[in-house]
Amino acid sequence: MKNNNNQIKFNVLSLFDGMSCGQIALNKMDIKINNYYASEIDKYAIAVTQKNYPNTIQLGNVCKIQAKDLSKIDLLLGGSPCQGFSFAGNGLNFNDPRSKLFFEYTRLLKETNPKWFLFENVIMKKEYRDVITKLIGVAPIIIDSALVSAQSRKRLYWTNILGIQQPRDKKLCLGDILENNVDKKYNITERFYKKNIGTLSYTKSRYNIRKLSQKAKTLTTGGHGISNSGSTNIWFSDNFIRIPTPLECERLQTVPEGYTNIGISDSKRYYMLGNGWTIDIITHILSFIKIQMEEINDRKQW
Numbered sequence: 001m002k003n004n005n006n007q008i009k010f011n012v013l014s015l016f017d018g019m020s021c022g023q024i025a026l027n028k029m030d031i032k033i034n035n036y037y038a039s040e041i042d043k044y045a046i047a048v049t050q051k052n053y054p055n056t057i058q059l060g061n062v063c064k065i066q067a068k069d070l071s072k073i074d075l076l077l078g079g080s081p082c083q084g085f086s087f088a089g090n091g092l093n094f095n096d097p098r099s100k101l102f103f104e105y106t107r108l109l110k111e112t113n114p115k116w117f118l119f120e121n122v123i124m125k126k127e128y129r130d131v132i133t134k135l136i137g138v139a140p141i142i143i144d145s146a147l148v149s150a151q152s153r154k155r156l157y158w159t160n161i162l163g164i165q166q167p168r169d170k171k172l173c174l175g176d177i178l179e180n181n182v183d184k185k186y187n188i189t190e191r192f193y194k195k196n197i198g199t200l201s202y203t204k205s206r207y208n209i210r211k212l213s214q215k216a217k218t219l220t221t222g223g224h225g226i227s228n229s230g231s232t233n234i235w236f237s238d239n240f241i242r243i244p245t246p247l248e249c250e251r252l253q254t255v256p257e258g259y260t261n262i263g264i265s266d267s268k269r270y271y272m273l274g275n276g277w278t279i280d281i282i283t284h285i286l287s288f289i290k291i292q293m294e295e296i297n298d299r300k301q302w
Contacts, residue, residue, distance in 0.1 A: 008293070009034035011071045013112060015062050015078035015105055016040065019260065019272045020049040021253075022077040022118075023056065025282035029290070035071050044268045045275075051262045062104045067111035075289075076112055078105045079120035079277065106135045116289055119158040120277060132158065143167070143285075145278035150177045151216045151252040153278055157285060162292055167284045174234055175212035177251035188233065188241040209235045216244065216252050221274040249273045254280040 009032040014022045017038035026033060036053070039062040040046050049056050059065050067073070080102040102121075109117055119136060133139050136158045143166065145153035150172040157164075208217050208231055216232040235241050246269040250257055253273050260269040 008032065010074045011035045011037075012075045012077065013037045013065075013070065013073045013108065013114070014039065015065075015076070015108065016080050016101070017045070017049065017077075018042070018275050019045045020053055020056060021255070021277040021279055021282060023049070023053050024256065024259070024279050025277075025286055027053075028279065028283050029286060031286070031290070037065075037070055037073075039065055042272070044264055045272050047264070048260050048262055048272065052259060062101060062108075065104075065108060067108060070112070073112040073114045074116065076105075076109055076114040076117040078118070080105055102132065103135075109136065116161055117159060118161065118282075118285060121156050123154050123156060129156065143281055145253075145281055146215050148172075148280040148284070149252055149254050149278055150174050151219060151278070153218045155278075155281070157281075159285060161285060161288045164285055164288050167281065172215075173213050174210055174216055174232075177248055178212075178234075179245060179247050182242065182245055186242045186245055188243070207233055209233045209241060211235050219249055219252060219270075219274040221271045246270060246273070253278050 010026070011034050012022065012026065014020065014037065017023075017040040020036075020038060023033070023036055023038075026036075035057060036055070037057045037059055038046075038049060039059045040049070041061060046058055050058070105119060117136075119132070121132070123142070129140065138158055138160055140156040140158045141164055142154060142156060145151050145155070147167045147169045149170075210216060210232050212234070219232075222231075231243055233241055233243055244252070246260060246266050247257060249270060250259060250273060253276055255273065255276065256279075260272060
């Protein structure tokens with residue numbers, strides 16, 4: 001971390017970086033970055049990152065990263081693949097090869113010894129959560145993205161950043177994030193509608209239908225569509241239901257509008273948005289770094 005003309009610049013290592021949600025949050029906070037190292041292997045996520053942040057240093061496979069090859073890291077970020085931990089997954093926990101990548105995070109946490117770290121993951125069984133807590137050394141905070149967005153999304157955040165409080169509830173709902181003049185391709189087809197959608201309440205629940213006054217279901221990587229369990233289907237009236245557009249999913253994740261729109265398919269955009277972080281939650285958490293630094297500076301002046 002360098003201090004030139006009173007401007008602090010961070011060296012950041014982001015593991016499982018995806019489309020670089022951590023970098024969006026840091027940029028939103030106006031925290032200057034000296035080096036942003038990203039570990040990611042998905043070519044579409046990398047393309048989105050490099051389009052928006054061309055100075056990102058892509059390191060590739062997390063298993064091949066060595067701390068000795070990097071500048072001194074000030075902030076370590078990461079959210080290893082969650083499929084093995086999630087209640088929605090197969091319950092494979094630490095035996096799932098994707099979830100074993102968590103141990104690469106703890107390895108690099110030890111090797112880099114950063115001033116601050118943040119690890120995010122899904123709500124999981126207490127026995128799995130306790131293992132993570134023991135290895136990272138701090139207990140998690142539960143924060144629901146519903147407080148800052150129109151999406152219900154409870155997540156666990158392990159961090160050594162001090163003093164974090166729950167964000168203020170912005171009371172957003174689906175009706176607040178909709179775009180105008182949406183292409184008809186996002187509409188539920190009349191044929192499917194007549195065959196499957198009735199007036200019974202269980203039908204609306206079965207197909208994840210949400211009214212404009214409600215929150216969206218948690219975005220997932222599973223895509224969108226009326227028959228897809230990973231979707232939220234927006235109910236406008238008995239005669240009109242549609243899926244959210246990629247832009248609306250960006251709004252649900254509080255990602256800058258058009259951030260993922262680099263000429264890739266909707267399915268790829270849905271995937272990385274479902275895989276990503278809610279930016280305003282990460283911004284909120286990282287804002288307490290600034291508070292800590294201001295308190296330290298105040299004490300030095302005394």
